Amino acid sequence: MKLSKSILSAMAVGIALGTTSCSLGDVEEIHYEHCALDCEEEHTELRATEGGGDTYPYNCPACGMG
Amino acid sequence: MRNGVGKELYSGISCNLDSNILSACFPLFKGGEVEVIEWSFDTLFSHNNLPDWFDHLLTVFGEEGRLIGHGVYFSLFNGTFTKDQQEWLNGLRVTSDRYEFDHISEHFGFMTGQDFHKGAPLNVPLSDNSLAIARDRISRMSYACGKPVGLENLAFCYDKEGLIRQGSFINQILEEVNGFLILDLHNLYCQCMNFDIEFSELILKYPLDRVREIHISGGSWEIAQSEDRKIRRDTHDDAVPREVFEYLQEVIPKLPNLKFVILEQLGTGLDTIVKQARFRDDFETMKSIVDHKQLEKPLATNDFKSKNLKLSKHPISDETLAKQQQELTFILENSVDFRSVKKRLQNSSLASSPWNIESWEDSMLETAFAIANKWKSGF
Numbered sequence: 347m348k349l350s351k352s353i354l355s356a357m358a359v360g361i362a363l364g365t366t367s368c369s370l371g372d373v374e375e376i377h378y379e380h381c382a383l384d385c386e387e388e389h390t391e392l393r394a395t396e397g398g399g400d401t402y403p404y405n406c407p408a409c410g411m412g
Numbered sequence: 413m414r415n416g417v418g419k420e421l422y423s424g425i426s427c428n429l430d431s432n433i434l435s436a437c438f439p440l441f442k443g444g445e446v447e448v449i450e451w452s453f454d455t456l457f458s459h460n461n462l463p464d465w466f467d468h469l470l471t472v473f474g475e476e477g478r479l480i481g482h483g484v485y486f487s488l489f490n491g492t493f494t495k496d497q498q499e500w501l502n503g504l505r506v507t508s509d510r511y512e513f514d515h516i517s518e519h520f521g522f523m524t525g526q527d528f529h530k531g532a533p534l535n536v537p538l539s540d541n542s543l544a545i546a547r548d549r550i551s552r553m554s555y556a557c558g559k560p561v562g563l564e565n566l567a568f569c570y571d572k573e574g575l576i577r578q579g580s581f582i583n584q585i586l587e588e589v590n591g592f593l594i595l596d597l598h599n600l601y602c603q604c605m606n607f608d609i610e611f612s613e614l615i616l617k618y619p620l621d622r623v624r625e626i627h628i629s630g631g632s633w634e635i636a637q638s639e640d641r642k643i644r645r646d647t648h649d650d651a652v653p654r655e656v657f658e659y660l661q662e663v664i665p666k667l668p669n670l671k672f673v674i675l676e677q678l679g680t681g682l683d684t685i686v687k688q689a690r691f692r693d694d695f696e697t698m699k700s701i702v703d704h705k706q707l708e709k710p711l712a713t714n715d716f717k718s719k720n721l722k723l724s725k726h727p728i729s730d731e732t733l734a735k736q737q738q739e740l741t742f743i744l745e746n747s748v749d750f751r752s753v754k755k756r757l758q759n760s761s762l763a764s765s766p767w768n769i770e771s772w773e774d775s776m777l778e779t780a781f782a783i784a785n786k787w788k789s790g791f
Binding site for chain 1: 435444469476
């Protein structure tokens, strides 16, 4: 299912920051200092870090309790 | 597409607020490959607010009929109906009003643990009393959410008799609400490995016309010292075994009402870039099988809408069953080793009872001991 750029950008910021304070208005945070003001490039590659899975206070197991 | 009929099978992921899972899945979302998300709505019990972007994600998938809810903590077979269970139902009602779930599901079994949000699911005696309780509880789920409701088969079994009977027993529960079955193929893989039974034989024990959703995942092997043998466990912390993909290919043409196929993995098993890439590879393999096999799936025959829902004024209870569940939980969570577990059980109220502990396999009791201790403090 195709998702809009705004959702993807907000997800990227939310995941990377690992906080609950993200909102759909945080899109500009994914651009770099050298980007033009109207930059439309998506800088949304995520930083998968070793052992970085506990940034959310409520990481949950769902199933898999076996 | 099939003769003008729209797409009938959707591939998705178990998507919860876990940074590793979301990091692993993000490229799939970005590529538009995730067709449905399954959210365990009751795992955020201690947090009232979702991040805006996650709320938006759930809303967008829900509006497209691509959001499904999967509960963890209701404990369907709890002998008594607790205040926590009523609050869970109240929460389900609120959440179902907020998000457009296509269906809601829970797990077969009762939760060990002294606390509502601690413990792990284990089997109960497959008796008339436990059947009546499960029917009562799933009716309350149906009433609370107003959506099709279903149950997932459990990986764990104490003995082969319980394994053979689980499918027909689940069917008896589901009949009450025209419910659906989540067929977890890794759970069946565990059972095939642990009880030396062929998959093609085992699935015939299940009501295949009730399968609306499939789960696939990975797990792990552990040594049961009591019998010096390997036990397969549904730990969701590794890649999907080749056999489970083969099961998926084999079973889709047998499931007329299948709609969703979901890949599950715990965030703890996705803590490196390599593991996250392997998760995406598993998703691509799963989706390829689903897309390829779609044409072989018979046409759907059941919408799983509940009809003539009957709800008793007071929830059904069985004090004896509740006491035995508490006793079993206490023994599993508070014994020093397997020998002690076995000895205490033999001297408990579960001896010579419908629990039939005398036929439980040592290696599976040892596994229950390990599972209960792994999850007794929650997560």
